[in-house]
Amino acid sequence: MDLYQKYPIRLRINEQDREFDVESWVTLLDLLRERAGLTGTKKGCDHGQCGACTVLVDGKRVNSCLTLAVMQNGHEVTTIEGMAKGNELHPLQQAFIEQDAFQCGYCTPGQICSAAGLIAEGQARCRDDVRELMSGNLCRCGAYPQIARAVIQVMGIEEPDTKKEGFTTGAVLT
Numbered sequence: 001m002d003l004y005q006k007y008p009i010r011l012r013i014n015e016q017d018r019e020f021d022v023e024s025w026v027t028l029l030d031l032l033r034e035r036a037g038l039t040g041t042k043k044g045c046d047h048g049q050c051g052a053c054t055v056l057v058d059g060k061r062v063n064s065c066l067t068l069a070v071m072q073n074g075h076e077v078t079t080i081e082g083m084a085k086g087n088e089l090h091p092l093q094q095a096f097i098e099q100d101a102f103q104c105g106y107c108t109p110g111q112i113c114s115a116a117g118l119i120a121e122g123q124a125r126c127r128d129d130v131r132e133l134m135s136g137n138l139c140r141c142g143a144y145p146q147i148a149r150a151v152i153q154v155m156g157i158e159e160p161d162t163k164k165e166g167f168t169t170g171a172v173l174t
């Protein structure tokens with residue numbers, strides 16, 4: 001078996017049709033970063049534990065380090081570079097700025113793609129749901145309260161009364 005045999009694939013990435021010849025073992029993450037020139041998607045752990053590599057495939061959030069590029073042949077991929085429309089930021093990008101929801105920013109592309117997927121899933125009804133359903137996206141800077149606030153802002157969910165509910169600023173998500 002020729003490990004370096006290449007397979008032709010087509011992907012629609014950020015509303016552009018792209019074609020690649022890739023080896024069967026190339027992950028979607030490596031294809032995006034190293035062959036498509038889209039380095040907004042980050043590599044943290046490279047084995048499904050941090051969520052930094054989250055992108056949307058056909059609108060669903062996926063850890064791009066855990067899927068092979070050839071498996072996504074014919075599918076539509078959205079990365080952080082595809083979230084803004086022209087000069088207009090995606091509402092989640094705007095909310096992350098307004099809520100100060102990042103520090104180093106390394107996890108942010110994955111957080112935003114994951115949040116977009118979460119909102120599309122329609123399962124989150126409250127702050128705790130957001131915290132639970134975003135728990136696959138780690139932030140080593142600990143910006144979890146602000147990240148949750150940004151997502152809640154876009155979803156239009158009321159913030160809890162922090163005094164009544166004993167909410168502690170700086171509490172971590174997990």
Ligand code: FES
Pocket residue numbers: 042043044045046047048049050051052053054063064065066
């Ligand atoms: S780089 Fe994919 S989950 Fe960490």
Ligand code: FES
Pocket residue numbers: 101102103104105106107108138139140141142143
């Ligand atoms: S902002 Fe630094 S890891 Fe999340």
